[in-house]
Amino acid sequence: MIKFSLKSALAGVAVAALMASSAMAEKRVLKYNADFDPIPLAAFEALIADFEAANPDVDVQLTNFDHEGYKTAIRNFLTADSPDLANWYAGNRMAPFVNSGQFMDVSDVWEANNLKEELASSLDGMTMDGKQWGIPYTYYQWGVYYNKEVYAKVGVSEPKNWDEFVSNCEKFSAAGIDCLTTGTKALWPGAGIFDYINLRTNGYQFHMDLANGKVPWTDDKVKATFANWAKIVPYITKNHAAIDWQDANALLAQGKAANFVIGNFAVGELKKAGMTNDTLGFLQFPEITAGVPRAEEAPTDTIHIPAGAKNVDDAKKFLAFVASADVQTKLNAALGQLPTNSKSTAADDPFIQAGFKTVSTAQGVAQFFDRDAPAEMAKIGMEGFQQFMVQPEKVDEILERLEKARQRIYK
């Protein structure tokens, strides 16, 4: 992976150098390091062009990294050769950089642009020590994506609650179809399943307390979550530990699997694999414990100013630009995701509209297990989730291990 990231980084540098040499000498340079996949990259190139048109004296130099490689590269460039802007994620995921003083406090940008009101839904995720450390530009819902044709073939309807979901699974299994698919080679897709079952079993507050290390993993409520999970483990795609989420996409598109718990970013890929608005459906994750207020999973992507930034004024101008309602409307239409600004409008697409409705009416919004929990706990936890889906009989051993890790990590 490192190889790829280096290559794309070099390509990015080359492009940036070309752009710089053609730009006029008196322009102020704004260096921006990012980790965009092809579709978001195109969307951001358009956004940067708009920003440069509005600020003709600023030259934004975008260096795009490979998505996975970026996660380790950021630690090097923040300390060694800091850009003026850098992409990252909300929640506990930014804690190492905030605590070590690598990110700049941008509370003044929030104050000056009335963002505490306009970006209210993301305020929590961007706040640490009472200050804001970046700007959210997009988020996307997670949920159950399902193959309508398979549902019709087996003759089941959308499940209203967990019992219906489980009994549907038995029918899919009888027809030789995986009820739920996932690909946990990269671990994180499995955490989506855990998050939802825990949110639906125990509610938002308990889930966040667990992610923040305030409740033991051996708590009865956690065991209840795993007991609910165990009901569907036999119906999850075998060998999920050896495949990626892209492979699971293929299983859903080919009708070999009925449901897939994944984020909305998969829709583009699923459509490329031949699914359409008529065959692909979106479900809110079904209710488990009756009466638990519905909370959703909606990870937020963010932009930050590194502490070592040289052009802070223009960087703040850029953040304010990205945060504004119209810019977010246009950007997220191109991204196929939800704008974080409440005054923006979501694009006219059934999945985005469904997601917008789902998230905006939720009682709580979780970021995702690997962003809500500290990095170490996230890694150990996600390994435990993967193991549980392979060896459900070892649940006690897994929970003991997570509890041991919790006592060490949250000191």
Next chain:
Amino acid sequence: MAHTADDMMARPAGKSWWRTNQRRLAPWLFLAPGVFMFMLYVIYPIISSIWLSFYDWDGLGAKTWLGLDNYRELFADDNFYTSLWNNVIWLVFFMLAVPAGLFMAIFLNQTVTGIRIYKSLFFFPFVISQVVVGLIFSWFYAPNFGLLYKLIEWATGTGIAFLAEPQYVTYALVAAGLWPQIAYCMILYLTGLNNVSPDQVEAARLDGAKGWKMLWFVILPQLRPATFIAIVVTVIGALRSFDIVSIMTDGGPFGSSRVLSFYMYEQALSEYGYRMGYGAAIAVILFAIMMVFITGFIWKMVRDESGV
């Protein structure tokens, strides 16, 4: 360059300090650039890793002194023992590359038209990058469409996804690693076979030696230098088996295919790894294991050179 009178007085008859010590100093001067590099890029990192292993450090903020806590935790860490055990599996089964390479070399050590082409084809796996080897083998093992998976499915009715099975995964990785390593050992033995003296083979033949006896008592003793090198590179290759693990499984499923080098990377540098101190402690243990082998090899080399 004319010398001044003072100079002549201080160092009579050209017997300068440099002149008298020249013979003793010259070797050190020639060694100096190498020694400097070795200190900077080998010795210094080793010492600073050991030093770091006594700290708790996330790589960004301030360091906190822990003393031996990292090691205490390490010795109570199941993942560490899994990785250590996998290292043992790698060491033992990677050794298959040596006999396999030998037999392939003997097989290819003949004069047939186009033998050079066959030799280079057999050597090919060593030329391509480990990353590519890893990718090829992950497709080979892949569930649903992989060749091996399909073959097993055809033969037994249910396919086995080796990379998803905690009890098989490390063996599957070693098999992938063996492919290029066998080619490497083969090349070492092929060059060794060139130096086998035809007289001795002839003499042995006259005495009635053939087949296994010929190989064991006549050929193999002459191949001893090649065997030594083959074992050295295979041991080191097994201990630093990082790329295959990283590409094919990322240490998974749930950490069952980790080796020490990968666990170190994961703890210190990977996406979720912010524990430089703990990673350094793993590195120190791995270094200690390697030192056992390296000392053994060096001891043997010194003994051979002094002709005992």
